Amino acid sequence: MRPPPTSPPAYTEFHPRWYRRHVSTYWWLGQRHYLKFILRELSSVFVAFFVAITLLQLRALRTGPEAYARFQHTMKSPLMIALCLLSLFFLVFHSITWFNLTPRAIAVRMRGKRLPDFMVAAPNYVIWAAISGAVAWVILR
Amino acid sequence: MGKLTIESRKQSQNLRGKRADVADTIILEVARYSPEQDREPRFERFEVPFRKEWVVLDALNYIKDKLDGSLTYRWSCRMGICGSCGVLVNGEPKLSCATFLSSYAGNGSRVRVEPLRYFPVVRDLVTELSDFLAKLKKVKPWLIRKEERLLSQGEFLQTPAQLESYRQFSMCINCTLCYAACPVVGLDPVFVGPAAIALAQRYNLDSRDQGSEARTTLLAHPDGIWGCTFVGECTRVCPKHVDPAGAIQQYKIQSALGWVKALVRPRVRDKEEADAATPH
Numbered sequence: 001m002r003p004p005p006t007s008p009p010a011y012t013e014f015h016p017r018w019y020r021r022h023v024s025t026y027w028w029l030g031q032r033h034y035l036k037f038i039l040r041e042l043s044s045v046f047v048a049f050f051v052a053i054t055l056l057q058l059r060a061l062r063t064g065p066e067a068y069a070r071f072q073h074t075m076k077s078p079l080m081i082a083l084c085l086l087s088l089f090f091l092v093f094h095s096i097t098w099f100n101l102t103p104r105a106i107a108v109r110m111r112g113k114r115l116p117d118f119m120v121a122a123p124n125y126v127i128w129a130a131i132s133g134a135v136a137w138v139i140l141r
Numbered sequence: 142m143g144k145l146t147i148e149s150r151k152q153s154q155n156l157r158g159k160r161a162d163v164a165d166t167i168i169l170e171v172a173r174y175s176p177e178q179d180r181e182p183r184f185e186r187f188e189v190p191f192r193k194e195w196v197v198l199d200a201l202n203y204i205k206d207k208l209d210g211s212l213t214y215r216w217s218c219r220m221g222i223c224g225s226c227g228v229l230v231n232g233e234p235k236l237s238c239a240t241f242l243s244s245y246a247g248n249g250s251r252v253r254v255e256p257l258r259y260f261p262v263v264r265d266l267v268t269e270l271s272d273f274l275a276k277l278k279k280v281k282p283w284l285i286r287k288e289e290r291l292l293s294q295g296e297f298l299q300t301p302a303q304l305e306s307y308r309q310f311s312m313c314i315n316c317t318l319c320y321a322a323c324p325v326v327g328l329d330p331v332f333v334g335p336a337a338i339a340l341a342q343r344y345n346l347d348s349r350d351q352g353s354e355a356r357t358t359l360l361a362h363p364d365g366i367w368g369c370t371f372v373g374e375c376t377r378v379c380p381k382h383v384d385p386a387g388a389i390q391q392y393k394i395q396s397a398l399g400w401v402k403a404l405v406r407p408r409v410r411d412k413e414e415a416d417a418a419t420p421h
Contacts, residue, residue, distance in 0.1 A: 017176035017177075018176070018261035018262060018263055018269055019174050019176070019179075019181060019182060019261065019262040020261050020262075021258065021259070021262075023259070023324075023327040023328055027324055027327065027328075028324070030232070031232065033372075033373075033374055033377065034324065034372070034374070037370075037372045037373070037374075041370070101371065101373065101390075103387075104371075104373070104376065104384065104386055104387040104390050105387065105390035105391060105393070105394060106391070106394070107387065107391055109302075109305075109306070112300075112301065112302030112305055113305070114305075
């Protein structure tokens, strides 16, 4: 039966048989670059862990020698040593990957020309080394 | 003519005592999808001549000319300008006109060609782009003036340094490789996406433009710049070195600073806006 002349066109604006691919939950396992990105994101958890440990250490220091001895005892357990080593790896990974990305986010121009990437990234490493050196000097002197 | 050339090439290789393990052909596995017949894409294998000067597009053209005329794909300029021949080559978003077969040659090598990820597939290697085009338009990619100048007032002058500040972001050819590389596009289809945001930033940084506030209202949003998690793949796959990831991160900083500025010194910002609106 012919439709009345006022009815909308019979075709659909969007083709019903376009193939739409499903994005797998594990999309990040397929490629090295995606895996690196996910590890970079995951490193934030270890950064948070490291911050929490540092705050607990400061609290123990403030409470007194006995509290600090208890803290040291806890930190000497194999589980905590393993966790701290893993955190250290992710902390270094976090720092390096983010420092290397700074030239993307900060476009520094001098005399009309953009500074090369390494000149934007390098100050991060210099400041990192300087602060680490200062902290090491305070602790180890 | 092509056949003769291949034969003469084979002869010359034999004369030079070429090693037998270097193949004269290469296998292309091409994704095929016919909306009338297939429920999902399948791969079809084609054996094509291996020539060191051939790109993947040459191989696709060979298949269409000699082996299967029904193979459907987009292409136009053959020189990385038109941006229409983007495909996945062994899982990587590439322009098929700029990807040499020789990069994949070797013992047992195969080249797998698929349509770009995250776009609906219309047929074989052809993807549907209307959503991408709508996103491009959404960011108002044109010069916006608060008050239009009369033609009699002359052209807008721009120094080389002013041009340089946005030139990189103006090189985009809309090939959509960055969308196929961006997992956020796949996971969150409403995300405006790398090329469109880079294009917005191209106009924001243009000294002749006064529309950055209008664009920021649209893009300082979870579907805009804040949707980007800085995977950085868009920049890596961009064939024109546009650096969309850089554009988005710079836009984020600009937007955040604008927010802080408005919070701390609202009157100063109002005055700046009033000054910007005044015709020079």
